[in-house]
Amino acid sequence: xxxxxxxxxxxxxxxxxxxxxxxxxxxxxxxxxxxxxxxxxxxxxxxxxxxxxxxxxxxxxxxxxxxxxxxxxxxxxxxxxxxxxxxxxxxxxxxxxxxxxxxxxxxxxxxxxxxxxxxxxxxxxxxxxxxxxxxxxxxxxxxxxxxxxxxxxxxxxxxxxxxxxxxxxxxxxxxxxxxxxxxxxxxxxxxxxxxxxxxxxxxxxxxxxxxxxxxxxxxxxxxxxxxxxxxxxxxxxxxxxxxxxxxxxxxxxxxxx
Amino acid sequence: xxxxxxxxxxxxxxxxxxxxxxxxxxxxxxxxxxxxxxxxxxxxxxxxxxxxxxxxxxxxxxxxxxxxxxxxxxxxxxxxxxxxxxxxxxxxxxxxxxxxxxxxxxxxxxxxxxxxxxxxxxxxxxxxxxxxxxxxxxxxxxxxxxxxxxxxxxxxxxxxxxx
Amino acid sequence: xxxxxxxxxxxxxxxxxxxxxxxxxxxxxxxxxxxxxxxxxxxxxxxxxxxxxxxxxxxxxxxxxxxxxxxxxxxxxxxxxxxxxxxxxxxxxxxxxxxxxxxxxxxxxxxxxxxxxxxxxxxxxxxxxxxxxxxxxxxxxxxxxxxxxxxxxxxxxxxxxxxxxxxxxxxxxxxxxxxxxxxxxxxxxxxxxxxxxxxxxxxxxxxxxxxxxxxxxxxxxxxxxxxxxxxxxxxxxxxxxxxxxxxxxxxxxxxxxxxxxxxxxxxxxxxxxxxxxxxxxxxxxxxxxxxxxxxxxxxxxxxxxxxxxxxxxxxxxxxxxxxxxxxxxxxxxxxxxxxxxxxxxxxxxxxxxxxxxxxxxxxxxxxxxxxxxxxxxxxxxxxxxxxxxxxxxxxxxxxxxxxxxxxxxxxxxxxxxxxxxxxxxxxxxxxxx
Numbered sequence: 001x002x003x004x005x006x007x008x009x010x011x012x013x014x015x016x017x018x019x020x021x022x023x024x025x026x027x028x029x030x031x032x033x034x035x036x037x038x039x040x041x042x043x044x045x046x047x048x049x050x051x052x053x054x055x056x057x058x059x060x061x062x063x064x065x066x067x068x069x070x071x072x073x074x075x076x077x078x079x080x081x082x083x084x085x086x087x088x089x090x091x092x093x094x095x096x097x098x099x100x101x102x103x104x105x106x107x108x109x110x111x112x113x114x115x116x117x118x119x120x121x122x123x124x125x126x127x128x129x130x131x132x133x134x135x136x137x138x139x140x141x142x143x144x145x146x147x148x149x150x151x152x153x154x155x156x157x158x159x160x161x162x163x164x165x166x167x168x169x170x171x172x173x174x175x176x177x178x179x180x181x182x183x184x185x186x187x188x189x190x191x192x193x194x195x196x197x198x199x200x201x202x203x204x205x206x207x208x209x210x211x212x213x214x215x216x217x218x219x220x221x222x223x224x225x226x227x228x229x230x231x232x233x234x235x236x237x238x239x240x241x242x243x244x245x246x247x248x249x250x251x252x253x254x255x256x257x
Numbered sequence: 258x259x260x261x262x263x264x265x266x267x268x269x270x271x272x273x274x275x276x277x278x279x280x281x282x283x284x285x286x287x288x289x290x291x292x293x294x295x296x297x298x299x300x301x302x303x304x305x306x307x308x309x310x311x312x313x314x315x316x317x318x319x320x321x322x323x324x325x326x327x328x329x330x331x332x333x334x335x336x337x338x339x340x341x342x343x344x345x346x347x348x349x350x351x352x353x354x355x356x357x358x359x360x361x362x363x364x365x366x367x368x369x370x371x372x373x374x375x376x377x378x379x380x381x382x383x384x385x386x387x388x389x390x391x392x393x394x395x396x397x398x399x400x401x402x403x404x405x406x407x408x409x410x411x412x413x414x415x416x417x418x419x420x
Numbered sequence: 421x422x423x424x425x426x427x428x429x430x431x432x433x434x435x436x437x438x439x440x441x442x443x444x445x446x447x448x449x450x451x452x453x454x455x456x457x458x459x460x461x462x463x464x465x466x467x468x469x470x471x472x473x474x475x476x477x478x479x480x481x482x483x484x485x486x487x488x489x490x491x492x493x494x495x496x497x498x499x500x501x502x503x504x505x506x507x508x509x510x511x512x513x514x515x516x517x518x519x520x521x522x523x524x525x526x527x528x529x530x531x532x533x534x535x536x537x538x539x540x541x542x543x544x545x546x547x548x549x550x551x552x553x554x555x556x557x558x559x560x561x562x563x564x565x566x567x568x569x570x571x572x573x574x575x576x577x578x579x580x581x582x583x584x585x586x587x588x589x590x591x592x593x594x595x596x597x598x599x600x601x602x603x604x605x606x607x608x609x610x611x612x613x614x615x616x617x618x619x620x621x622x623x624x625x626x627x628x629x630x631x632x633x634x635x636x637x638x639x640x641x642x643x644x645x646x647x648x649x650x651x652x653x654x655x656x657x658x659x660x661x662x663x664x665x666x667x668x669x670x671x672x673x674x675x676x677x678x679x680x681x682x683x684x685x686x687x688x689x690x691x692x693x694x695x696x697x698x699x700x701x702x703x704x705x706x707x708x709x710x711x712x713x714x715x716x717x718x719x720x721x722x723x724x725x726x727x728x729x730x731x732x733x734x735x736x737x738x739x740x741x742x743x744x745x746x747x748x749x750x751x752x753x754x755x756x757x758x759x760x761x762x763x764x765x766x767x768x769x770x771x772x773x774x775x776x777x778x779x780x781x782x783x784x785x786x787x788x789x790x791x792x793x794x795x796x797x798x799x800x801x802x803x804x805x806x807x808x809x810x811x812x813x814x815x816x817x818x819x820x821x822x823x824x825x826x827x828x829x830x831x832x833x834x835x836x837x838x839x840x841x842x843x844x845x846x847x848x849x850x851x852x853x
Contacts, residue, residue, distance in 0.1 A: 181432065207349070
């Protein structure tokens with residue numbers, strides 16, 4: 001063959017070989033279950049017990065290196081106050097990092113609303129965090145595969161791969177995500193994955209004096225948390241989005257968004 | 258394929274091949290989908306281990322094991338005399354993480370600020386929450402400017418034993 | 421003092437600098453997608469629209485659009501790299517941007533970006549090559565024949581020779597092959613251009629968490645308004661460039677104006693009236709389509725009044741009323757439409773209309789992107805966006821007024837250089853098509 005044909009054939013071989021060389025392994029559907037114990041982490045919040053002390057937020061920020069003066073948090077507590085004249089006030093001053101030390105409601109823009117104590121009808125606290133959904137909208141929209149759900153049910157972010165586009169933050173219906181101010185990538189509650197694997201409780205679960213926050217393995221029928229979820233009336237946040245959240249709430253009022 | 262109009266296609270193919278070769282070197286080998294499939298768990302597998310290996314800061318001073326861990330060294334000083342009151346608060350909530358203590362830090366913080374106590378003890382009139390069962394004060398009128406611990410002992414908070 | 425500022429600067433969260441939160445918003449909510457994410461669909465829309473205009477001639481053979489079509493094709497190539505700029509300026513980790521091509525997670529609309537964009541770029545480049553191949557060959561041959569070449573001319577000779585891709589045959593048969601292939605590329609390019617901008621609409625329309633963005637109409641609205649903006653831009657630039665050329669020829673300022681083979685004053689009649697009239701007809705058709713869909717979406721929301729309606733109504737009808745109804749619909753749609761549809765349409769009236777249309781489409785992007793982030797996920801609070809004007813750090817520069825301006829002027833700079841290699845205006849015998 002002449003030089004031209006030889007060159008053409010070479011190019012075709014290289015082009016053909018480069019495809020399997022960098023083949024994308026798209027699907028690895030079923031890992032062997034025997035490899036890992038069957039764990040699916042679930043979270044249980046008891047809003048009847050929460051008093052809004054904010055120790056959970058402080059512990060989370062300390063444990064996970066979220067700067068205290070950054071106005072973001074992996075977890076937070078919301079206060080709902082309904083007055084007898086049919087008004088509803090909700091706030092979460094600094095994500096409840098310092099707890100709720102004032103009865104006046106923080107309205108933002110430096111404004112506050114004083115509430116007369118005789119006017120208070122229903123009032124309660126709702127801790128919130130990443131729900132580690134079964135069908136998370138956030139992992140679906142990540143363009144590079146930087147955020148994902150582990151086999152044991154925790155949604156994590158790969159800090160070395162995240163490009164910081166913010167699509168996952170926009171896609172989360174619960175507002176659980178944010179940009180980490182120092183690492184400059186997307187961040188969120190990890191259920192303290194680094195503690196779970198050492199047999200420790202998550203920082204917020206550990207910190208709550210009132211047992212308002214608990215975690216368990218929802219695939220273990222004997223787990224006390226699983227027993228509660230299966231036998232008592234629990235709710236989840238915003239289930240209309242089909243994300244199937246794995247953070248369950250006892251005492252969830254309908255107005256909690 | 259003899260016609261010259263196919264030439265741009267060869268350029269495109271060359272670029273695609275170059276991209277794939279670059280990808281072979283750039284993308285880590287363990288980048289694949291996990292048990293939850295491509296949609297929910299496409300990632301670099303070794304990242305899971307990286308997260309697991311991050312050191313923990315708070316130890317196990319949950320309510321159940323609190324006293325064992327701290328009273329080993331601090332003994333009677335920290336025994337909270339009433340289990341039902343401040344006994345429910347993990348030591349590390351007020352004193353900070355103690356996993357590496359006493360190596361790092363050598364001394365844990367002793368936070369004497371009013372803010373620490375006001376987290377629970379600001380009186381909020383919420384009858385539908387456990388909050389109202391915690392005895393509280395109005396921070397704007399109750400001994401303003403004074404540290405709470407001047408009069409109240411956080412390890413023995415009963416009001417009878419006050420200074 | 422400096423240490424304190426430095427420490428504080430490290431913990432200002434991305435988005436905090438230009439977001440003012442009101443009432444109850446979740447702690448992590450800020451306007452994360454700011455002006456650059458408004459610019460991005462705007463620029464890709466211009467790309468898609470310019471290409472569709474050029475295809476009206478190349479595929480559908482509307483002869484009267486020949487001049488503006490060629491101009492649009494070259495201009496869309498200048499716009500193409502600029503579509504990447506807002507994204508690179510927005511990313512928190514811009515150097516990892518390549519990850520989108522390396523491990524594309526195809527369930528994400530943004531992952532489509534790398535590939536659709538590259539494919540589209542290849543199609544436009546190919547079409548340009550087919551159109552200009554004859555010109556490349558003629559120029560390269562002429563330069564090779566020159567005895568005394570300077571360094572610049574030597575470089576130009578190499579460049580044009582390379583650009584021929586070794587296809588030196590410019591006989592009528594070869595050129596006829598170019599012609600046919602060009603038509604095919606333009607035909608393939610139309611659905612790809614639609615996909616390029618349809619997926620940008622899908623990025624927003626598929627975010628179920630956002631009550632304003634989530635609608636199946638979003639991709640179609642985006643495509644229609646993209647075509648509107650692209651056609652409007654091309655008409656505007658075509659008119660402006662032709663008028664400049666005529667002006668320069670009259671003054672014999674430009675070098676080529678002294679060249680005896682350059683077009684004469686009679687040939688350079690400025691923007692051809694008929695080209696502008698027909699192009700603006702198409703502009704109006706697409707404007708009707710775009711506005712119909714947008715109004716339809718609004719009517720559905722107001723009629724069905726789902727959970728999000730209370731807060732959306734307050735955002736659309738009260739807080740953003742001026743931006744939506746006055747700036748986008750009235751000034752950006754109704755006024756230019758009237759300017760064009762009323763009898764006695766002139767080139768000048770059409771040009772003014774195109775400026776207003778470009779403004780209107782920009783406001784549409786702004787109202788979707790920023791508007792969608794003006795209310796909290798809690799439906800109980802608001803967030804106001806203030807565009808950073810004077811930057812005080814890298815972030816407020818990239819995502820502020822100067823970042824936006826640099827995105828807007830770059831295509832014109834690029835066009836200036838691309839025009840030297842692929843002149844947007846060629847004499848008949850030089851071009852293939």
